Amino acid sequence: MNKPVLFLCLVWLCACGGKTTEEVIEPPVSIQNPIIRGEFPDPSVIRVDGTYYACGTSNDWAPIYPIYSSTDLENWQFESYVFMEAPDWTMGSFWAPELFYRDGKFFCYYTARRKDGVSCIGVASTTDIGKGFTDHGELIEWGSESIDAYVFDQNGQLYITWKAYGLDPERPIQLLGAKLSADGLQLEGDAFTVVTAETDTWERGGIEGQSIVQQGEYLYLLYSGAACCGGGCDYKVGVARAKQMEGPWEKYTGNPILTDFGDWKCPGHGTPVSTGQDEWYYLYHAYATEGFPYMGRSALLSPFYWDEKSGWPYFKTVDLMADSTGGVAPLSIDDNFDGDQLEGWWRWDLASNQPSTRVDDGQMQLSGSLKQEAWATALCVVPEKPAYQVVAELPNEGDHLKGLMLYGTHANMLGIGLKEGRLQVFELRNGEYSPLGEAVAVETESVSLRGQVEQGHLVRFAYRTKGGEWKALSPAKTENSPLNGAFLEFWQWGVKPGLFVEGDGKGTFSRFELEYDGW
Numbered sequence: 001m002n003k004p005v006l007f008l009c010l011v012w013l014c015a016c017g018g019k020t021t022e023e024v025i026e027p028p029v030s031i032q033n034p035i036i037r038g039e040f041p042d043p044s045v046i047r048v049d050g051t052y053y054a055c056g057t058s059n060d061w062a063p064i065y066p067i068y069s070s071t072d073l074e075n076w077q078f079e080s081y082v083f084m085e086a087p088d089w090t091m092g093s094f095w096a097p098e099l100f101y102r103d104g105k106f107f108c109y110y111t112a113r114r115k116d117g118v119s120c121i122g123v124a125s126t127t128d129i130g131k132g133f134t135d136h137g138e139l140i141e142w143g144s145e146s147i148d149a150y151v152f153d154q155n156g157q158l159y160i161t162w163k164a165y166g167l168d169p170e171r172p173i174q175l176l177g178a179k180l181s182a183d184g185l186q187l188e189g190d191a192f193t194v195v196t197a198e199t200d201t202w203e204r205g206g207i208e209g210q211s212i213v214q215q216g217e218y219l220y221l222l223y224s225g226a227a228c229c230g231g232g233c234d235y236k237v238g239v240a241r242a243k244q245m246e247g248p249w250e251k252y253t254g255n256p257i258l259t260d261f262g263d264w265k266c267p268g269h270g271t272p273v274s275t276g277q278d279e280w281y282y283l284y285h286a287y288a289t290e291g292f293p294y295m296g297r298s299a300l301l302s303p304f305y306w307d308e309k310s311g312w313p314y315f316k317t318v319d320l321m322a323d324s325t326g327g328v329a330p331l332s333i334d335d336n337f338d339g340d341q342l343e344g345w346w347r348w349d350l351a352s353n354q355p356s357t358r359v360d361d362g363q364m365q366l367s368g369s370l371k372q373e374a375w376a377t378a379l380c381v382v383p384e385k386p387a388y389q390v391v392a393e394l395p396n397e398g399d400h401l402k403g404l405m406l407y408g409t410h411a412n413m414l415g416i417g418l419k420e421g422r423l424q425v426f427e428l429r430n431g432e433y434s435p436l437g438e439a440v441a442v443e444t445e446s447v448s449l450r451g452q453v454e455q456g457h458l459v460r461f462a463y464r465t466k467g468g469e470w471k472a473l474s475p476a477k478t479e480n481s482p483l484n485g486a487f488l489e490f491w492q493w494g495v496k497p498g499l500f501v502e503g504d505g506k507g508t509f510s511r512f513e514l515e516y517d518g519w
Contacts, residue, residue: 159179177246217243448511
């Protein structure tokens with residue numbers, strides 16, 4: 001496989017976070033981060049026959065749990081989804097998928113909110129990761145909440161760990177563990193405590209997102225602590241170790257070992273992976289400072305090392321800072337709807353609406369059923385940089401508002417729509433629709449709508465009739481300033497552009513385009 005570029009120099013380096021340890025001299029590794037742009041939090045990664053597979057959190061977005069593959073850990077391509085539709089027992093909150101492989105079978109241990117509102121851990125499996133997974137239902141129900149599964153094989157015995165008591169204020173949050181059956185589908189024996197969150201340290205009483213790696217005689221538990229998400233996040237990574245899964249587990253006195261660096265904030269919830277040549281990497285998520293907190297958490301990859309004297313793992317500042325603003329180019333989209341089904345980049349908020357689409361002869365017809373008193377059916381794409389332009393083309397027809405929008409949640413949107421020959425800029429704030437400025441009449445058969453986005457949440461809308469020039473369409477009070485979509489922020493996910501149709505109406509679209517500034 002192709003390894004990351006090695007710079008041939010020898011230096012003494014300090015760990016990122018934690019206390020200084022006496023470390024071995026090794027050549028630093030340059031990683032072009034992020035390796036997967038856009039929204040890919042809580043990444044899990046496995047290596048099977050020389051190919052790496054990574055899977056990330058979906059939240060309430062469908063299809064559920066995107067999967068990427070790579071042969072070199074640097075270049076990743078989209079493969080498939082774990083589920084195209086939500087398993088029958090679930091209602092949303094699809095978090096923290098854990099990929100595992102054993103004896104020719106892929107497993108996905110995942111968190112989902114059951115229809116009674118309780119988060120549980122389910123399990124699904126497949127022999128072909130590109131063709132979807134078969135769900136086996138609930139595996140762990142533990143009090144008010146059980147989330148963030150991680151599976152580890154110690155000497156042939158399978159174990160599963162998970163986070164418990166996150167919704168029980170009367171007791172501390174803990175990471176628990178139990179044995180798994182040989183087929184990976186049932187718990188065996190009693191649960192045991194792995195580690196407990198501390199309120200008076202960097203953990204701030206919350207820990208989660210654990211993963212395990214064996215080095216020498218010890219098992220090392222990499223875990224995340226503090227607040228994971230949104231504008232107030234302060235996520236970090238710590239480590240504990242034990243000789244057996246049942247413990248006792250010892251937390252490292254130099255925790256945390258991974259904190260904010262360069263252009264990245266709130267790193268955590270990742271998985272260690274080896275190249276098979278005693279080279280170790282950690283695949284995790286972090287927020288880019290550019291566009292924070294309106295963008296999703298992207299996937300980063302950083303090497304980590306083992307202190308020869310103490311045995312503890314550590315990260316090098318030089319590796320983390322080597323190129324924290326590069327990474328793969330963002331993926332532009334130009335969808336002319338010239339196939340017979342939706343492309344894989346389209347996503348929808350499954351907790352709020354169930355879209356129905358028909359793609360035929362260069363057009364996409366959108367309609368659907370609404371949930372949670374949602375105002376519109378929406379199809380979105382995940383932006384990969386905070387500065388971009390989106391364009392939609394649609395026929396001038398229909399008695400329901402339809403068009404282009406920035407989607408925060410089902411109750412918070414900012415958009416431009418067309419209804420009965422009139423264009424209107426609007427906001428949906430806390431479920432209340434408000435027109436912004438005067439509507440503009442258009443008489444041509446079709447119209448193009450444009451949104452120019454800055455910082456992930458500031459937008460300027462414009463329209464163009466066939467053969468004409470772009471004309472700005474915004475409330476007079478904003479003058480030349482963009483509309484401010486700060487109210488679109490939601491702690492679980494980033495702001496997404498897309499297409500919508502109001503209520504139970506139908507809308508037809510003939511083109512959608514997303515392009516990035518500077519690429």
